[in-house]
Amino acid sequence: MRAVLCSEFGPLEGLQVVELDDPKLRSGHVRLKVLASGVNYVDGLLAQGRYQIKPPLPFVPGMEVVGEVVEVATDVSASLVGSRVLANLGFGGYATQAVAHADRLIEIPDAMTTGQAASFLQSYLTGWFAFVNRLGVDPARPAANADKWLLVLGAGGGVGLAAVDIGVALGYKVIAAASSAEKRELALARGALHALDVSSGDNEVKERAKELSGGGIDVLYDPVGGSLGEVCLRALGEDGNYLVIGFVGGIPKLPANQVLLRNRRVTGVDWGAWAMRNPEANNAMLRDILSFIEGGRLSPVEPTAYPLSKAAVALADLEARRVAGKVVLLPD
Numbered sequence: 012m013r014a015v016l017c018s019e020f021g022p023l024e025g026l027q028v029v030e031l032d033d034p035k036l037r038s039g040h041v042r043l044k045v046l047a048s049g050v051n052y053v054d055g056l057l058a059q060g061r062y063q064i065k066p067p068l069p070f071v072p073g074m075e076v077v078g079e080v081v082e083v084a085t086d087v088s089a090s091l092v093g094s095r096v097l098a099n100l101g102f103g104g105y106a107t108q109a110v111a112h113a114d115r116l117i118e119i120p121d122a123m124t125t126g127q128a129a130s131f132l133q134s135y136l137t138g139w140f141a142f143v144n145r146l147g148v149d150p151a152r153p154a155a156n157a158d159k160w161l162l163v164l165g166a167g168g169g170v171g172l173a174a175v176d177i178g179v180a181l182g183y184k185v186i187a188a189a190s191s192a193e194k195r196e197l198a199l200a201r202g203a204l205h206a207l208d209v210s211s212g213d214n215e216v217k218e219r220a221k222e223l224s225g226g227g228i229d230v231l232y233d234p235v236g237g238s239l240g241e242v243c244l245r246a247l248g249e250d251g252n253y254l255v256i257g258f259v260g261g262i263p264k265l266p267a268n269q270v271l272l273r274n275r276r277v278t279g280v281d282w283g284a285w286a287m288r289n290p291e292a293n294n295a296m297l298r299d300i301l302s303f304i305e306g307g308r309l310s311p312v313e314p315t316a317y318p319l320s321k322a323a324v325a326l327a328d329l330e331a332r333r334v335a336g337k338v339v340l341l342p343d
């Protein structure tokens with residue numbers, strides 16, 4: 012099979028497309044012909060050795076793929092052959108083949124394209140976990156949030172755009188902040204009421220969010236951090252909650268006095284580690300998300316596609332903020 016190999020931690024150009032032996036089909040597993048590999052921001056951090064987890068070298072990045080089942084182990088039902096499924100792999104997704112545990116394959120609703128299915132998993136599970144598990148929002152009662160304002164930073168990126176979609180589905184009035192017209196359009200298309208241009212400056216984003224929400228927002232969803240996150244903490248109103256999601260712009264230094272003022276809260280969100288410890292609860296969460304997608308209440312973005320051989324370019328474009336929405340790799 013062909014795969015993108017990371018032989019040492021370093022610049023993304025070091026990723027090589029190589030021929031590797033086909034992965035062994037173990038008991039309980041199926042072989043997938045990969046149709047699309049989801050690309051996540053964290054894949055680039057892992058390949059550069061800039062993430063808190065350092066996989067043993069060499070490794071093939073890629074956590075989620077959509078594939079066609081082409082072979083099954085002798086203890087797995089042959090009826091699976093030919094089906095289009097989603098697999099959450101851990102590593103090994105940037106390849107033309109993958110081997111996945113049959114019990115952990117995820118059925119894809121007909122309503123989803125292969126690209127959507129290969130690229131929604133991490134962003135939507137993170138968002139759902141943040142709102143439902145960490146904030147305690149009841150997805151069955153969106154009316155309870157009808158008066159609440161949500162500000163999403165990085166709203167045209169993968170995680171931010173999913174938060175816009177989920178926030179709207181959960182009843183919030185959403186303000187999206189993003190750097191390009193294309194990213195802001197994507198957020199507005201998912202139901203954001205307002206889209207702010209972050210290039211107008213951190214302070215302007217904070218002031219506009221306060222103004223639009225009539226004095227202060229209720230929830231800040233922050234996958235960006237840095238000075239933008241730090242400044243926007245001040246846009247939170249009474250009992251407002253800052254959801255700490257990610258640090259693409261640097262780790263913010265949140266001033267404790269600003270948390271004390273107006274009885275604000277800061278909530279950490281570490282979906283990945285939680286999902287490893289709670290696989291059953293994570294599966295239940297995924298079923299809820301899929302039912303919202305099937306019912307038309309969530310609509311993951313159609314991703315930008317790059318050929319597998321251009322994985323390093325795709326990751327560099329993502330890191331340089333050139334991509335709106337999500338990215339997938341297609342075998343070439």
Ligand SMILES: NC(=O)c1ccc[n+]([C@@H]2O[C@H](COP(=O)([O-])OP(=O)(O)OC[C@H]3O[C@@H](n4cnc5c(N)ncnc54)[C@H](OP(=O)(O)O)[C@@H]3O)[C@@H](O)[C@H]2O)c1
Nearest residue numbers: 052137165168169170189190234256257258260280282332
């Ligand atoms: N907490 C969790 O459980 C969890 C789970 C999954 C991912 N994450 C984290 O969430 C973060 C976002 O991931 P993602 O997949 O949404 O990434 P992404 O698709 O690349 O989007 C990130 C967005 O952040 C903005 N940004 C601002 N400053 C940036 C900078 N210096 N470099 C790059 N982007 C910058 C960009 O939007 P503008 O151009 O509009 O500013 C970009 O669209 C990552 O840190 C990831 O590790 C956390």
